[in-house]
Amino acid sequence: MNEFAAIARLFAPLAAAEPGALGLLDDAALVTVAPGTQLVITKDVIVSGVHYLPDDPASLIARKLLRVNLSDLAAMGARPRAYLLGLALTKPVSESWMEGFAAGLAEDQESFGVTLIGGDTTAYDGPTVLSLTALGEVDLGRELRRGSAAVGDRIWVSGTIGDSALGLRALRGGLASSSDADRAILADRYHLPRPRVDLGQRLAGMAHTAIDVSDGLLADLGHICATSGLGAAVRIQAIPLSAPAHTAVALDSALMDDVLAGGDDYELLFTAPADADVELQALSRSLDLALTPIGIMQAGRTLRLLDRDGTPCPLPKRTGWTHF
Amino acid sequence: MNEFAAIARLFAPLAAAEPGALGLLDDAALVTVAPGTQLVITKDVIVSGVHYLPDDPASLIARKLLRVNLSDLAAMGARPRAYLLGLALTKPVSESWMEGFAAGLAEDQESFGVTLIGGDTTAYDGPTVLSLTALGEVDLGRELRRGSAAVGDRIWVSGTIGDSALGLRALRGGLASSSDADRAILADRYHLPRPRVDLGQRLAGMAHTAIDVSDGLLADLGHICATSGLGAAVRIQAIPLSAPAHTAVALDSALMDDVLAGGDDYELLFTAPADADVELQALSRSLDLALTPIGIMQAGRTLRLLDRDGTPCPLPKRTGWTHF
Numbered sequence: 001m002n003e004f005a006a007i008a009r010l011f012a013p014l015a016a017a018e019p020g021a022l023g024l025l026d027d028a029a030l031v032t033v034a035p036g037t038q039l040v041i042t043k044d045v046i047v048s049g050v051h052y053l054p055d056d057p058a059s060l061i062a063r064k065l066l067r068v069n070l071s072d073l074a075a076m077g078a079r080p081r082a083y084l085l086g087l088a089l090t091k092p093v094s095e096s097w098m099e100g101f102a103a104g105l106a107e108d109q110e111s112f113g114v115t116l117i118g119g120d121t122t123a124y125d126g127p128t129v130l131s132l133t134a135l136g137e138v139d140l141g142r143e144l145r146r147g148s149a150a151v152g153d154r155i156w157v158s159g160t161i162g163d164s165a166l167g168l169r170a171l172r173g174g175l176a177s178s179s180d181a182d183r184a185i186l187a188d189r190y191h192l193p194r195p196r197v198d199l200g201q202r203l204a205g206m207a208h209t210a211i212d213v214s215d216g217l218l219a220d221l222g223h224i225c226a227t228s229g230l231g232a233a234v235r236i237q238a239i240p241l242s243a244p245a246h247t248a249v250a251l252d253s254a255l256m257d258d259v260l261a262g263g264d265d266y267e268l269l270f271t272a273p274a275d276a277d278v279e280l281q282a283l284s285r286s287l288d289l290a291l292t293p294i295g296i297m298q299a300g301r302t303l304r305l306l307d308r309d310g311t312p313c314p315l316p317k318r319t320g321w322t323h324f
Numbered sequence: 325m326n327e328f329a330a331i332a333r334l335f336a337p338l339a340a341a342e343p344g345a346l347g348l349l350d351d352a353a354l355v356t357v358a359p360g361t362q363l364v365i366t367k368d369v370i371v372s373g374v375h376y377l378p379d380d381p382a383s384l385i386a387r388k389l390l391r392v393n394l395s396d397l398a399a400m401g402a403r404p405r406a407y408l409l410g411l412a413l414t415k416p417v418s419e420s421w422m423e424g425f426a427a428g429l430a431e432d433q434e435s436f437g438v439t440l441i442g443g444d445t446t447a448y449d450g451p452t453v454l455s456l457t458a459l460g461e462v463d464l465g466r467e468l469r470r471g472s473a474a475v476g477d478r479i480w481v482s483g484t485i486g487d488s489a490l491g492l493r494a495l496r497g498g499l500a501s502s503s504d505a506d507r508a509i510l511a512d513r514y515h516l517p518r519p520r521v522d523l524g525q526r527l528a529g530m531a532h533t534a535i536d537v538s539d540g541l542l543a544d545l546g547h548i549c550a551t552s553g554l555g556a557a558v559r560i561q562a563i564p565l566s567a568p569a570h571t572a573v574a575l576d577s578a579l580m581d582d583v584l585a586g587g588d589d590y591e592l593l594f595t596a597p598a599d600a601d602v603e604l605q606a607l608s609r610s611l612d613l614a615l616t617p618i619g620i621m622q623a624g625r626t627l628r629l630l631d632r633d634g635t636p637c638p639l640p641k642r643t644g645w646t647h648f
Contacts, residue, residue: 022469033356040352043443044410045411045446047446047448047450049449073351076350076354086367086455088453117365118365118366120368124374124451125451126453129448133365133457136352138354210351227349227350
């Protein structure tokens with residue numbers, strides 16, 4: 001498959017709606033930014049066999065690649081806008097794989113209102129490595145940051161935590177005691193993150209900080225603590241679990257480490273002053289998305305996990321994903 | 325080596341000058357764009373063993389990665405501004421390699437006035453794959469495009485062509501008849517592109533089109549022809565060669581294919597109306613950079629190569645790099 005033919009047939013249609021993409025025919029793309037607005041830009045890399053399974057369908061890989069980046073935009077409170085691809089593909093490149101990949105992008109472009117505007121593709125003798133640069137925009141001063149938590153802030157999390165890590169375990173043949181239906185639900189959460197882009201935009205003015213849960217709940221809360229110069233206490237019983245995750249943990253309590261440290265959740269973890277409680281509960285209803293308070297920001301630099309009766313529990317040995 | 329420690333120690337200093345980088349501690353970077361200005365954004369991927377040699381010094385790899393992207397900005401007439409990295413590194417990641425890589429970036433940040441603002445790093449069992457997203461800016465309407473050549477435009481090229489492809493050949497043990505000094509000069513051109521960022525910015529208002537020569541002289545001229553819906557005639561004797569390239573081709577005329585189709589030159593190829601000749605010659609003197617007219621844009625869709633007496637020569641079998 002010829003690179004330029006692939007770009008023209010599969011990728012150029014994904015760029016058709018954005019004049020600044022220049023039909024993917026130029027050296028670079030042009031982006032204009034409205035006055036009072038700032039661009040938000042993020043770049044993630046996912047690798048076959050590390051961040052997804054080599055046999056995962058190409059369309060799901062494409063959607064995961066896009067969504068993990070949209071999740072970063074969500075954590076900044078940004079509106080998604082456009083993206084660039086950087087693909088290093090295992091040789092030989094299969095046309096059907098490329099078609100599936102482009103179809104996945106097309107589907108999610110529709111869902112999230114983003115457009116391809118540029119990138120680069122190459123093929124080589126090695127595992128597929130995919131990078132994506134996502135652009136969003138946010139009004140000046142309305143961005144959500146990590147370093148602005150205050151003592152007494154409640155710690156909130158969207159959706160449910162741990163499904164993706166448990167889903168990966170299921171895809172690798174684990175969770176034998178769970179039902180097929182449960183394993184399928186969890187696997188789906190591994191394959192297809194739900195970036196909380198609506199929530200992120202609505203949190204501006206309510207939340208003090210936000211981060212997306214990608215490295216692991218405790219690791220990402222650790223990032224908020226480190227950047228804000230604070231500590232935190234999390235009530236382990238308050239962490240929201242889906243029904244399949246709840247069942248899996250009830251059958252094997254060691255799986256709670258997957259929940260706390262597994263990562264790949266792509267939910268938003270954020271802190272907000274207590275007087276935002278009512279507004280956040282209304283927001284949860286309006287988005288039809290669970291928002292759950294799980295702890296509190298404190299002075300000091302310690303991250304503590306508390307049992308039902310307030311007794312400190314040991315932290316898992318691995319608190320989150322490290323990439324090296 | 326821990327990922328977060330590497331970011332803090334080696335990469336955060338590269339981001340210190342740009343507040344929007346948020347110290348590389350947040351989910352994304354913030355970029356403001358001045359009124360009347362548009363952002364120019366490009367993304368290239370380079371792979372160990374494909375775009376550089378696995379044993380090349382890390383600092384040179386870093387600088388090449390940055391420079392090939394700056395060359396794309398140059399071809400749009402943009403001022404370089406900032407960049408994001410996406411690194412998939414062969415495990416285990418050596419600390420000295422990372423230090424060399426960061427040192428190379430630091431050196432070129434200084435030279436080109438750019439700042440690191442974000443990115444992602446991962447390590448895995450495979451060849452190192454490096455992607456970079458470069459941001460520049462250009463005044464509205466002043467960008468250089470590929471598709472706006474006119475019949476009768478002269479075709480110009482900066483610097484000399486073919487050095488990089490011949491340098492790669494020398495690094496692989498070829499060019500045995502050339503002197504050590506010649507091989508070293510050519511190898512240096514392979515290792516370290518000179519993106520023509522000053523030239524690109526000065527061409528706005530003079531040139532009708534521009535592209536950087538990365539795929540190969542004929543292939544990239546072919547991109548201008550295809551996008552502009554025109555043909556071109558190039559006088560083969562007019563193509564500017566460095567002294568070492570001239571010697572190599574004189575010793576082995578088959579090496580002329582490397583010049584025409586080898587690529588990786590990162591010179592600017594541009595077209596301009598004949599009445600810009602004097603201004604372009606003055607620009608060449610002011611930048612101390614050779615600008616050489618090599619041909620003319622014509623009606624039709626054919627790319628022709630002409631010998632000294634105007635006789636058509638055969639095109640090389642391979643007119644340029646294809647990535648798949």
